[in-house]
């Protein structure tokens with residue numbers, strides 16, 4: 194496992210972090226705690242030292258299973274010596290998701306609410322000081338009045354958190370650029386993958402210039418870029434991918450993935466490896482956090498850090514697969 198600096202925080206974080214959304218079950222249908230524990234142990238055994246979770250992942254279930262694994266293996270959670278960086282997220286108070294431009298920031302992220310929510314995160318994770326607290330979603334309207342950051346700065350002063358940041362709303366990867374440029378957040382969590390390369394225009398360069406730590410999420414496009422789906426793939430009833438790949442989206446995605454596969458073939462990488470190495474090729478990215486549901490996925494994903502970097506030639510070929518979803522002028 195190779196490690197990169199987490200922006201100006203200077204922490205050495207593993208190039209592959211653990212995306213722990215599915216560990217909460219719920220949106221990912223059935224998830225056994227045994228598989229989750231085995232996946233966590235395998236990843237940590239292989240040098241993964243950063244885990245990403247959230248209040249919303251199974252209403253704290255993902256956080257609690259992480260705490261259970263870390264205590265069992267003598268990590269810093271529970272007083273051991275193995276250092277694992279924990280990142281979790283506080284959602285805005287109930288309302289539209291993602292927050293709408295007219296939402297009042299003081300209603301969605303009030304001081305007392307953030308504080309109470311953090312206490313719950315600390316309890317679930319079994320620690321009295323969290324490494325990174327992220328606000329789970331945002332609207333760029335709030336850049337003009339980022340009041341919640343005052344609360345987060347105070348919580349840092351009070352020793353409840355070591356760092357803080359924001360996770361982008363899915364439709365607006367550039368929304369945090371002014372906050373990064375002004376040095377107001379330590380960390381961002383962002384989507385960057387072979388299909389969605391738009392952060393390369395603004396968000397990633399600004400992160401690099403400002404020393405903001407970058408967590409790269411959804412590197413597999415919720416599984417499609419692993420190359421394992423066909424147009425006939427079905428998901429369990431309560432798997433959110435029934436919505437994500439609704440209607441003809443799955444067939445359209447698979448057709449594009451097959452074109453990616455044609456470019457990956459002969460490179461020496463499998464499809465999941467190529468997806469992760471493509472993201473790691475961007476110097477702004479501190480850690481890529483693929484979701485992992487079992488030890489086989491943890492092993493496959495964690496081992497990608499030890500593979501040779503992607504050649505500039507392959508990266509250039511994969512850049513051509515950028516997909517601007519949601520642009521109606523191009524047709525479907």
Ligand SMILES: NC(=O)c1ccc[n+]([C@@H]2O[C@H](COP(=O)([O-])OP(=O)(O)OC[C@H]3O[C@@H](n4cnc5c(N)ncnc54)[C@H](OP(=O)(O)O)[C@@H]3O)[C@@H](O)[C@H]2O)c1
Nearest residue numbers: 212213214360410411412413414415416419483484490493
């Ligand atoms: N801030 C936010 O709002 C937000 C939103 C999304 C995600 N995240 C974070 O980012 C992490 C990553 O995103 P994600 O989990 O949504 O999507 P992802 O990383 O694109 O896809 C993960 C899924 O792909 C499958 N998979 C993983 N490794 C594989 C491999 N080697 N071969 C084949 N299949 C494999 C697994 O699902 P199956 O086996 O069921 O196919 C896994 O759950 C999350 O876990 C979470 O921590 C944050």
